[in-house]
Each structure stands twice: as structure tokens, then as C-alpha cells.
Amino acid sequence: MQHGCMTERAFFTPSTPPLAASPLTADSGAVQHRFTDVDGMRIFYREAGPVDAPVLLLPHGYPCSSFQYRRLMPALADQWRLVAPDYPGFGLSDTPPAGTFGFDFDAYAGFLEAFCDKLELDRYALYLHDYGSQIGLRLAIRRPERVTAVIIQNGDIYEDTLGPKYRAIQEYWRDPSAKHRAVLEEAVSEDGFRAEFVGEVSEAQATQIPPDLWKMHWPMMDTPPRHELSLKLMEGLKKNLEWFPRYQAYLREHQPPALIVWGPNDGYMPEASARAYLRDLPKAELVLTDGGHWLLETHLEQVAPVIRRFLSAVPSR
Numbered sequence: 001m002q003h004g005c006m007t008e009r010a011f012f013t014p015s016t017p018p019l020a021a022s023p024l025t026a027d028s029g030a031v032q033h034r035f036t037d038v039d040g041m042r043i044f045y046r047e048a049g050p051v052d053a054p055v056l057l058l059p060h061g062y063p064c065s066s067f068q069y070r071r072l073m074p075a076l077a078d079q080w081r082l083v084a085p086d087y088p089g090f091g092l093s094d095t096p097p098a099g100t101f102g103f104d105f106d107a108y109a110g111f112l113e114a115f116c117d118k119l120e121l122d123r124y125a126l127y128l129h130d131y132g133s134q135i136g137l138r139l140a141i142r143r144p145e146r147v148t149a150v151i152i153q154n155g156d157i158y159e160d161t162l163g164p165k166y167r168a169i170q171e172y173w174r175d176p177s178a179k180h181r182a183v184l185e186e187a188v189s190e191d192g193f194r195a196e197f198v199g200e201v202s203e204a205q206a207t208q209i210p211p212d213l214w215k216m217h218w219p220m221m222d223t224p225p226r227h228e229l230s231l232k233l234m235e236g237l238k239k240n241l242e243w244f245p246r247y248q249a250y251l252r253e254h255q256p257p258a259l260i261v262w263g264p265n266d267g268y269m270p271e272a273s274a275r276a277y278l279r280d281l282p283k284a285e286l287v288l289t290d291g292g293h294w295l296l297e298t299h300l301e302q303v304a305p306v307i308r309r310f311l312s313a314v315p316s317r
Contacts, residue, residue: 029077031070035092038114041101044092045085045115046070048077054148055121056311058084059112059139061130061155062233063193063217065091069127072296075304080311083124085115087135089229091220103229104236105131105243109138116146125149125314130293131233133157134240137247144250149257149314151307152284154293156269157247158276165267173238181231188230190218200265201292209297251280258284259310261303263291285310 031048046066056076058069066084073082086093087108088101101107112135116124125148126136133155140147156162168187172180186192193214198206221230251258258281264271277284287306291299 027074029074031073031077036115036118038111038118041088041094041096041111043085043088043094043115045083046073047081047083048073049079049081051081053079053081054311054314055081055083055124056127056151057112057116057121057124057136058082058127059129059132059136060084060087060090061132063188063196063221063230064130064213065217065220067091067213067216068129068294068296071300072304072307075300076308076311079308083119083121085112087111089226091217095223095225095229098225098228103232105134105138105233105240108135109142112136112139113142116143122146123148125151125311127151127153128155129153130155134243134247137250138243140254140256141246141250144254147254147256149259149311150251151310152258152260152262152274152277153295154263154266154269154273156273157244158273158279159241159244161270161272161276163266163268163270163273169234169237172235176235184231184234185227187234188221188227190214190222193218193221197294197297200267201263201298202265205291205298209294213294213297248280251277255281255283257310257314259287259307260284261287261289261295261306263289263293263295263299265290265292268293 029048031046033046035042035044046069058066060066060068065086069084073084076082088111089095089103123146126140128136128150133152137157168183172184197213198209260274260277262271262274264274271288274286274288278286289295289299289302295303
């Protein structure tokens with residue numbers, strides 16, 4: 001009511017909610033960020049899920065790190081233990097001197113084996129993507145008894161289906177001149193990294209891929225030792241072709257349960273690269289999307305249930 005210059009106001013005090021019986025706890029499926037020592041190297045890795053659950057091992061691709069699995073891991077952590085290390089020379093892991101580490105696919109497979117030994121991972125399904133397909137399959141060849149299943153996502157092991165984006169690398173293989181090496185050197189740059197992540201998907205899908213991927217990874221890779229190891233891995237892809245028949249033989253002889261999930265808008269690994277796996281894994285499930293190489297950034301809601309269904313049917317022991 002108004003009384004001259006005096007005004008009465010009604011005051012309402014919100015009811016106080018009852019106190020919770022106990023404090024709220026941290027998210028059970030949250031990703032843990034850890035470091036461990038592997039052969040004298042300080043190695044960063046992400047981990048999620050119960051320690052006694054079946055393991056999904058997540059070796060990463062290029063030019064990335066375990067960061068690429070940051071969204072997949074909590075999506076599966078209710079039933080599986082997910083482990084994703086940063087390789088030596090990548091992400092937050094140490095970069096050892098070139099004289100003490102080989103910086104080729106065989107050296108990385110040896111690292112991954114030692115990492116699994118350190119964490120006592122004696123059985124696991126393998127996620128095979130990009131360089132992780134080469135490294136993961138070399139690990140599988142070394143320790144076939146440990147592999148319960150494989151999930152193959154845009155990782156190429158068939159020479160006759162290599163995509164057009166390999167041409168620059170193939171030119172260097174044919175003529176390893178300074179001119180052709182310069183093309184590879186240009187790819188080891190922030191612009192080169194950006195092109196790897198968004199260069200081949202639609203504009204709509206490109207907006208779903210966070211710039212963090214290249215804005216974060218480029219500063220971590222922009223050192224002389226990491227420049228050189230990036231180039232060495234590209235150059236080593238020619239020798240790696242000799243391993244393709246061995247990868248194929250492993251799959252053909254061991255027939256691990258396999259899910260092939262693919263983004264065919266990929267200049268390195270088009271749809272034909274996905275279908276080629278059926279030559280050696282005729283019982284594998286093939287799932288195609290309208291995505292590209294970094295499928296987990298754009299199609300996670302579609303892909304995660306497929307992975308969940310597949311892993312649920314895989315015997316863990």
C-alpha cells in the first residue's frame with residue numbers, strides 16, 4: 001500500500017530445500033587423466049570405467065592424441081574400461097631423443113605393448129583408426145592371445161584401395177627429392193592439421209568439428225623433434241606397405257570378432273578401403289555413415305550405440 005512517500009512491500013522467502021542425506025559424488029563415468037612411466041618415458045593417458053570391466057584399448061591417429069576419444073570414453077564407461085595413451089612424441093607424453101626411440105610403427109607397437117604390460121592389460125578389444133590401425137595390428141600380431149575383438153574405423157591396410165590423398169606421399173616415395181619433401185613439410189603445420197580434420201567433410205559437418213583439435217595439437221607438435229617424427233612417420237608409410245599382407249594374414253587366420261564403422265568422405269581411406277576388410281573378415285559387420293575420417297566428432301550419437309551393441313556380444317575372457 002502507498003502511504004505518502006511510504007511504500008509497503010510484500011517479502012517472500014523461498015522455502016529451503018531439505019539437506020541431502022549424503023554429499024553428491026563425482027561422476028562415475030568421468031574420464032580420469034593420468035601419467036605413468038613406461039621405459040623411462042612419462043606417458044599421459046586417459047582412462048574411464050570400472051577397473052575390472054572388459055577393456056577397450058584406444059590407440060590414436062595422426063595428427064591427434066588420446067583427445068580424439070574424449071567423448072567416446074564416457075559414453076561407454078558404464079560397462080567397459082577404456083584406456084587411451086598419448087604416444088611418445090604426441091600429446092602430453094614425453095618426446096624421447098631420437099637415439100633412444102625409433103619413431104616408426106614398430107617402435108610404437110613396442111611402446112603400446114609395454115604400456116599394456118605396465119597397466120596389466122592382458123585382454124582387450126582394439127580400436128583401429130588411422131595410424132592406430134598400423135600400430136594396433138602390429139600389437140595384435142605380437143600378442144594375438146590378448147585381442148578379444150577389433151573395431152576398425154578409417155584405418156587402411158589394403159594398398160589397392162588407397163585414396164587420392166596419398167598422391168603427394170606416393171610422389172615422395174617415387175622421388176624423395178627436396179621438392180617433394182617440401183609438400184610433406186607443408187602438411188606439418190597448423191593449416192595442414194586443420195585440413196586433416198575438416199578438409200573433406202561437408203560444411204555442416206565441419207562446424208561440428210571443434211577447432212581445439214588443430215589449435216590445441218599444433219602448438220604441442222610445433223617443435224623440431226616433433227616436426228621430424230611427423231615427417232619420419234609419413235616417409236615410413238612406404239615401408240609400412242610391406243606390412244599390409246601381414247595385417248591381412250593376422251585377420252584372416254585369427255578371425256577376431258570385428259566391427260567396421262566408416263566415414264567414406266575420406267581422401268586417404270574411401271569406402272572401398274572399408275569394404276576391402278571383408279575379403280579377410282567375411283563375417284564382420286560393416287556400418288557406413290555419411291561422415292569422414294574423424295567420425296567420432298560428427299557421428300558419436302549414431303556410432304556409440306553400434307559399438308555398445310557389438311562389444312556387448314564379445315566374450316571378454
